[in-house]
Amino acid sequence: MKPAAQLNVVLKVNQAKETSAGRYLQECQQQCLHAEQQLQQLFKFQADYQQQATGPHVNIQQLQMMSNFLSQLGQAIEQQQQQLVAVTRQWQQAQQQWQQAHQETRKVEQLQARLAASEQVRLTRREQRLLDEWVMVHQSRQH
Helix, strand or coil: CCHHHHCHHHHHHHHHHHHHHHHHHHHHHHHHHHHHHHHHHHHHHHHHHHHHHCCCCCCHHHHHHHHHHHHHHHHHHHHHHHHHHHHHHHHHHHHHHHHHHHHHHHHHHHHHHHHHHHHHHHHHHHHHHHHHHHHHHHHHHHC
């Protein structure tokens, strides 16, 4: 088996790792987008309730309930912000893992290409040597 062909197994393993890392990266990206959307919804919800709390027809009991609810909403926003930070960190790590897997795949492909080119040069030289020998044998027979 030629040296370049021997790397096919290594290349396939690296490509599988790269594909897997790419899928995980996409999942992490979706989690980031989802967490960001949820945070934006919470901010909008908070703004809406704050606006209602300042309305003209709000009594003290309603204001107290809204205040408690806004406090809980503030805690939910804080938790969602922490979640967003966590999934963003996870996404960044996934991105690094994919980049590393991608680089490893490219390295094997480049090595495979160099080995194939080297093998081709070797074969070309061998063919030339055989051709030269054939010519020498035929020239010596003619003399």
